[in-house]
Amino acid sequence: xxxxxxxxxxxxxxxxxxxxxxxxxxxxxxxxxxxxxxxxxxxxxxxxxxxxxxxxxxxxxxxxxxxxxxxxxxxxxxxxxxxxxxxxxxxxxxxxxxxxxxxxxxxxxxxxxxxxxxxxxxxxxxxxxxxxxxxxxxxxxxxxxxxxxxxxxxxxxxxxxxxxxxxxxxxxxxxxxxxxxxxxxxxxxxxxxxxxxxxxxxxxxxxxxxxxxxxxxxxxxxxxxxxxxxxxxxxxxxxxxxxxxxxxxxxxxxxxxxxxxxxxxxxxxxxxxxxxxx
Amino acid sequence: xxxxxxxxxxxxxxxxxxxxxxxxxxxxxxxxxxxxxxxxxxxxxxxxxxxxxxxxxxxxxxxxxxxxxxxxxxxxxxxxxxxxxxxxxxxxxxxxxxxxxxxxxxxxxxxxxxxxxxxxxxxxxxxxxxxxxxxxxxxxxxxxxxxxxxxxxxxxxxxxxxxxxxxxxxxxxxxxxxxxxxxxxxxxxxxxxxxxxxxxxxxxxxxxxxxxxxxxxxxx
Numbered sequence: 001x002x003x004x005x006x007x008x009x010x011x012x013x014x015x016x017x018x019x020x021x022x023x024x025x026x027x028x029x030x031x032x033x034x035x036x037x038x039x040x041x042x043x044x045x046x047x048x049x050x051x052x053x054x055x056x057x058x059x060x061x062x063x064x065x066x067x068x069x070x071x072x073x074x075x076x077x078x079x080x081x082x083x084x085x086x087x088x089x090x091x092x093x094x095x096x097x098x099x100x101x102x103x104x105x106x107x108x109x110x111x112x113x114x115x116x117x118x119x120x121x122x123x124x125x126x127x128x129x130x131x132x133x134x135x136x137x138x139x140x141x142x143x144x145x146x147x148x149x150x151x152x153x154x155x156x157x158x159x160x161x162x163x164x165x166x167x168x169x170x171x172x173x174x175x176x177x178x179x180x181x182x183x184x185x186x187x188x189x190x191x192x193x194x195x196x197x198x199x200x201x202x203x204x205x206x207x208x209x210x211x212x213x214x215x216x217x218x219x220x221x222x223x224x225x226x227x228x229x230x231x232x233x234x235x236x237x238x239x240x241x242x243x244x245x246x247x248x249x250x251x252x253x254x255x256x257x258x259x260x261x262x263x264x265x266x267x268x269x270x271x272x273x274x275x276x277x278x
Numbered sequence: 279x280x281x282x283x284x285x286x287x288x289x290x291x292x293x294x295x296x297x298x299x300x301x302x303x304x305x306x307x308x309x310x311x312x313x314x315x316x317x318x319x320x321x322x323x324x325x326x327x328x329x330x331x332x333x334x335x336x337x338x339x340x341x342x343x344x345x346x347x348x349x350x351x352x353x354x355x356x357x358x359x360x361x362x363x364x365x366x367x368x369x370x371x372x373x374x375x376x377x378x379x380x381x382x383x384x385x386x387x388x389x390x391x392x393x394x395x396x397x398x399x400x401x402x403x404x405x406x407x408x409x410x411x412x413x414x415x416x417x418x419x420x421x422x423x424x425x426x427x428x429x430x431x432x433x434x435x436x437x438x439x440x441x442x443x444x445x446x447x448x449x450x451x452x453x454x455x456x457x458x459x460x461x462x463x464x465x466x467x468x469x470x471x472x473x474x475x476x477x478x479x480x481x482x483x484x485x486x487x488x489x490x491x492x493x494x495x496x497x498x
Contacts, residue, residue, distance in 0.1 A: 069399055098408050106405025116400035120418045120496045129414060130404035164497040175400075182404060 017044035020186055020217050021066070026075035028061055028241075035061050036072065037241040043186070043234075048218045050232035050249070052225070054264060057238040059221045063188050066219065067108040068101060079108060080185055106134050109179030109187035113194050115171040117163040123150060123174045124159040127181050135182070149177040153207045169200030173207055186217040193224055205231075225268045229253060237261045283466045290457040290467075297453030298474065304371055304449070305436045305478070311375040312431065316382020321412070323387040334383065341380035347441050349373040354445045370442035378435050385427045389420035394498075422493035429486030433479045440475075450474055 021043040028036035035058045043049050051059040064070040066077055068085040077084045084104055086093050096104070117126050127146035131137045137145070150159050153173040155166075163171050172192055179187050189208065193201045205227050212218055212231050222228055228235055229249045236246040239260045245252060256262045287294075322334045341349070353373035354366055364372070393416055401411040443452035454471040458464055 067403060069402065102402070102405045102407045105402055108403075110400075110403035112396060112400060112403075114394075114396050116394075116396035118397065118400070118415055118419075119498055120493075130406070133410050133414060134405040162495060162497070178404065 017046060019043070020045045020047075021077065021079050021219070023062075023066075023077045024075055026062065026065060026072050026077060028058075028065060028070060028072040035241050036065070038075070039238075039241075039243060041236065041243070043217060043219060045217055046215045047234055048212045048220065048232045050228040050235045051219065051221045051238060052223070052228060052235060052264070053238035056240075058241040059238045060190055062238070063190055063219060063221050066188055067105045067110055069110075071095070079104070084108075102134070106130065106182060107185050109182055109184035111172070111175050111179050111187065111189045111192050113191040115163070115168070115175045115195070117171055117174055117178075119163050122160050122162055123155060123166065123177075126163070126174055127178045130178065130182050145181055146177070149181045150174065152180075152210075153177045154203070167200060168196045169203045172196065172200075172204045176204070176207055176211070180211065180216070186219065187211070189218060189220040189222070191221050191223065193222070223268075225253075225265075237264070239264075281461055281463065283463060286457070286461045286463055286466075287470070290453070290460075293448075293453045293456060294450070294470075297448055297450040300367075300447065301436070301439050301449045301474075302478070304367075304374065304439050304442065304447070305432075307371055308374040308378050308435050308439075309432045312378030312382045312435065313428070315375070315379035316386050316428075319379060319383025320386020320390055323383060324390050325408075338380045338383050341377055342384065344377075346374065346377050346438050347444070349377055350441055350445060366442070366445045366447045370439075370445060370447050374435060374438055374442075377438070378431060381431045381434075382428060385424055385431065386420070388427075389423040390416055392423060393419050418493075419496060422490070422496050425486055425489045425493065429482055432482050436475065436479055436482070 019042050021041070023039055023041040026036050026039040027034065035056075039058075039062050041049070041062075051063065053059045061070055065072045066079070066084065071085070076086070082104065085101065086095055088094075095101075117123075118129065121129065124143060124146045127149060128139070128142040131142035131145060132139055135142075147156065147159055150156055153176055155170060155173055155177070158166060158170060158174075163174070166174065176192075192208075193204050196204065201224070205224060208218070208220070208227070209231050220228070220232065232249050234246065235249040235252050237244050237252070237258075237260075239258075244258050245256065245261050252261070253265060256265055319334055319338065322330050323338070326334060350370055350373040353376075354364075354369035357364060357369065397415055397419065398411060401415040406414065439447075439449055440451040443449055443455070446452070450471050454467050458467050461467075
């Protein structure tokens with residue numbers, strides 16, 4: 001993936017882009033069903049990686065393994081060189097303490113399909129909670145930062161609204177502000193537009209596009225193929241718990257090598273036309 | 279000489295006052311212990327390691343399945359036979375607090391369990407530790423769901439204190455019965471006792487309604 005033009009561009013070509021996330025041979029089971037069968041993925045700084053695939057292919061599960069919302073039984077994921085979730089002590093794999101895990105998660109942002117804003121807090125308080133309790137910031141300082149990020153997602157005038165007073169699109173933008181304000185090394189987006197009315201999808205994708213432009217490293221699970229085509233620097237197609245194909249989006253979409261990807265993309269072409277067309 | 283209600287009330291005032299104080303005191307102790315133990319018990323039921331969870335489940339289900347009067351009699355007479363000598367007052371508090379804790383544990387468990395899992399995940403994702411997630415994210419949301427059943431339990435506990443008169447705790451009911459034994463003014467003094475219990479429990483209910491409104495802004 002070091003050949004990736006967008007990733008290379010962010011490092012000005014002077015030095016190779018650093019590997020931010022390295023996943024090696026990640027396996028995950030739900031009972032007897034193996035949902036991840038050895039995922040290998042490397043994400044360099046500033047990349048926007050899109051995970052696509054049918055439901056049940058394992059893309060959301062893999063995303064949730066990255067900040068250990070799902071445990072995984074085998075393999076390793078490192079973020080910034082720090083192994084996520086487990087340590088290897090003399091050959092035995094041990095889960096990290098709650099405190100260590102919390103510290104790791106604070107460096108990895110996540111935005112959810114169902115927003116998951118805290119309903120007893122205003123938009124600003126939602127953004128401030130992590131800043132104050134995790135980063136130890138003073139409340140006034142956290143409020144300034146919350147206002148800054150809420151303005152960046154176009155919600156300056158909604159800072160003191162409760163989640164139920166906001167539309168779905170607005171709630172999701174608050175959730176993005178909450179994640180970004182923590183200044184994470186990378187942000188995970190889990191089908192963040194799937195629960196939104198069609199007319200609200202664009203506002204959320206717009207915010208994500210801005211974030212990508214600002215150089216934020218992002219891993220995105222999405223069914224928004226046009227967004228993936230235009231914003232992602234790398235696309236990964238999963239099927240039945242394996243990476244079947246990956247590469248630069250235009251190339252992957254134009255010349256799908258596997259039958260599974262061709263069939264998968266065909267379903268979208270039926271609805272939105274040729275996704276490889278400009 | 280004609281007996282008047284007010285005259286008899288004045289004569290019995292110290293005994294009745296003592297009863298009021300005892301009932302209020304026991305109710306308060308039992309409810310506070312129940313709330314604290316219920317919070318701990320509820321947490322153990324949700325997050326405890328499996329053996330602890332099973333033990334808590336056993337405790338909650340057993341105590342909720344036994345009539346509180348049986349618990350009181352066991353705690354007073356049974357414990358004495360087992361060599362634990364405690365006063366009627368203490369035995370009564372132990373029985374009621376044990377009963378109340380079981381109910382409150384179940385209330386806390388239900389409230390914590392009913393909060394969408396996405397709340398915990400979002401709290402984890404911003405790096406909050408277990409304690410922080412509980413204090414800042416789960417408890418404020420659970421509070422709204424805890425208030426109505428907890429107030430119910432509290433009211434039941436106040437009523438339950440009357441059962442302690444059977445083992446000789448001088449509460450409002452026993453003080454009332456002793457007064458009636460002297461003056462035979464059955465209707466007047468039972469009505470007085472009823473008024474006392476009603477005012478106490480009505481106040482609790484109103485407090486509950488206030489807290490429900492206070493947390494009413496939490497909507498999904």
